[in-house]
Amino acid sequence: MSFGRTRAIAYGAMALFFVLESPVQAQASARSQRERFDTLGSRETLVHVLGRAGISARDAREALSTKLLEPGRIRVGMPVTTRSQLTDSAPTEIMLGLAIDRILHLKRSGAGWTGEVVNLPWTTDTITVSGSVRTHLYAAVNEAARAQLDASVRDRLTDALASLYEFRVDMSRDLRVGDSFTVMAERQHGPQGAVRVGKIVTATMKLSGQTIDAIQFKSSKVSGEWFDGEGRPLRSGFLRAPLELRRITSGFGMRRHPVLGTMRRHEGTDYGASAGAPIRAIGDGVVIKAGWGNGYGNMVDIRHPNGFVSRYAHLQGFARGVTSGARISVGKTIGYVGATGLATAPHLHFEVLVRGAPRDPRIALRNTSSDPIPTAERKAFEVARNEARQLLVSTVRVATADTSAKRSAQ
Numbered sequence: 001m002s003f004g005r006t007r008a009i010a011y012g013a014m015a016l017f018f019v020l021e022s023p024v025q026a027q028a029s030a031r032s033q034r035e036r037f038d039t040l041g042s043r044e045t046l047v048h049v050l051g052r053a054g055i056s057a058r059d060a061r062e063a064l065s066t067k068l069l070e071p072g073r074i075r076v077g078m079p080v081t082t083r084s085q086l087t088d089s090a091p092t093e094i095m096l097g098l099a100i101d102r103i104l105h106l107k108r109s110g111a112g113w114t115g116e117v118v119n120l121p122w123t124t125d126t127i128t129v130s131g132s133v134r135t136h137l138y139a140a141v142n143e144a145a146r147a148q149l150d151a152s153v154r155d156r157l158t159d160a161l162a163s164l165y166e167f168r169v170d171m172s173r174d175l176r177v178g179d180s181f182t183v184m185a186e187r188q189h190g191p192q193g194a195v196r197v198g199k200i201v202t203a204t205m206k207l208s209g210q211t212i213d214a215i216q217f218k219s220s221k222v223s224g225e226w227f228d229g230e231g232r233p234l235r236s237g238f239l240r241a242p243l244e245l246r247r248i249t250s251g252f253g254m255r256r257h258p259v260l261g262t263m264r265r266h267e268g269t270d271y272g273a274s275a276g277a278p279i280r281a282i283g284d285g286v287v288i289k290a291g292w293g294n295g296y297g298n299m300v301d302i303r304h305p306n307g308f309v310s311r312y313a314h315l316q317g318f319a320r321g322v323t324s325g326a327r328i329s330v331g332k333t334i335g336y337v338g339a340t341g342l343a344t345a346p347h348l349h350f351e352v353l354v355r356g357a358p359r360d361p362r363i364a365l366r367n368t369s370s371d372p373i374p375t376a377e378r379k380a381f382e383v384a385r386n387e388a389r390q391l392l393v394s395t396v397r398v399a400t401a402d403t404s405a406k407r408s409a410q
């Protein structure tokens with residue numbers, strides 16, 4: 001974040017802060033009061049900043065000794081506003097911007113300094129984003145959400161969508177041109193125009209002609225928060241990729257062995273990623289190897305139920321506690337991407353073996369066995385599903401109408 005932007009946010013937050021006081025009081029005191037805006041520089045302390053505002057070091061230390069000021073919240077660019085009751089007197093109020101939506105208000109009275117944390121409100125609405133894939137999911141969402149989200153947060157929606165489907169779809173490899181998605185998510189508006197992406201409300205994806213809905217439902221028999229249109233949990237035993245989508249830099253698609261330089265049958269999947277990117281276990285299991293594997297470099301093998309083994313190779317290093325015999329739960333970081341063994345560039349080589357034989361993860365990890373919602377809850381589930389589908393259809397229509405209205409107005 002640039003320094004200029006930090007300042008702009010700081011001023012806005014302060015402006016909002018003043019709105020919280022009664023307008024009458026603010027007007028009456030504005031004539032005699034003096035306010036000073038400042039920010040914490042990179043080579044100074046808050047005591048220095050307050051010194052510039054005319055607060056003695058001793059006074060500043062006392063004011064800042066409050067437990068409400070966590071040291072972790074003090075950062076370069078932190079907005080600092082001071083207020084004096086008279087234009088020629090020392091400040092009796094200090095406002096520190098703890099976060100974009102939180103201010104620590106310190107006040108001096110006869111008894112010394114007192115503090116209070118003021119939360120600035122966020123409001124929430126929902127957006128529906130619908131698009132189709134031409135290259136990859138980030139590009140597709142980026143294009144589709146242009147009207148609803150700033151560029152800086154569009155990728156967060158992609159991340160949320162990818163993790164919603166992470167037990168069903170490897171978004172880096174399973175998408176085809178023409179695959180489409182519709183997602184409804186919360187959008188939160190904070191002080192000074194800040195926008196962030198909240199929770200996903202519902203979604204649907206069409207992948208190679210197959211539709212996978214994401215419906216929220218609470219079942220008393222089947223665990224999980226999300227279900228597909230057939231009432232099966234979206235979550236299954238295995239994550240479909242050993243790296244989060246945001247860590248994967250490319251499809252890689254390497255078939256020519258980079259070191260041996262020959263075309264050879266490739267028994268795994270290669271994920272392009274930066275060195276040091278965390279690798280996650282695709283399922284619950286037990287580590288059966290964590291060590292050197294010649295061409296594989298540093299490698300980890302995890303045994304899962306039903307004769308499945310997942311293999312992760314060329315690691316830069318292992319996560320703490322990942323040793324032979326260790327129990328690992330799904331999603332846990334087991335190591336970090338590297339280029340050890342026969343690898344010229346950092347990437348993760350990933351394999352799935354079933355009863356000792358390498359298998360295509362796309363087929364081996366396909367979700368087949370999770371129990372669907374039982375008959376007793378079927379009606380309630382169908383109501384929830386139909387409502388969710390209707391919600392997506394109607395909001396997409398509104399959004400489309402909106403866009404065309406804007407176009408015709410231009």
Ligand SMILES: [Zn+2]
Nearest residue numbers: 268269270349
């Ligand atoms: Zn490989």
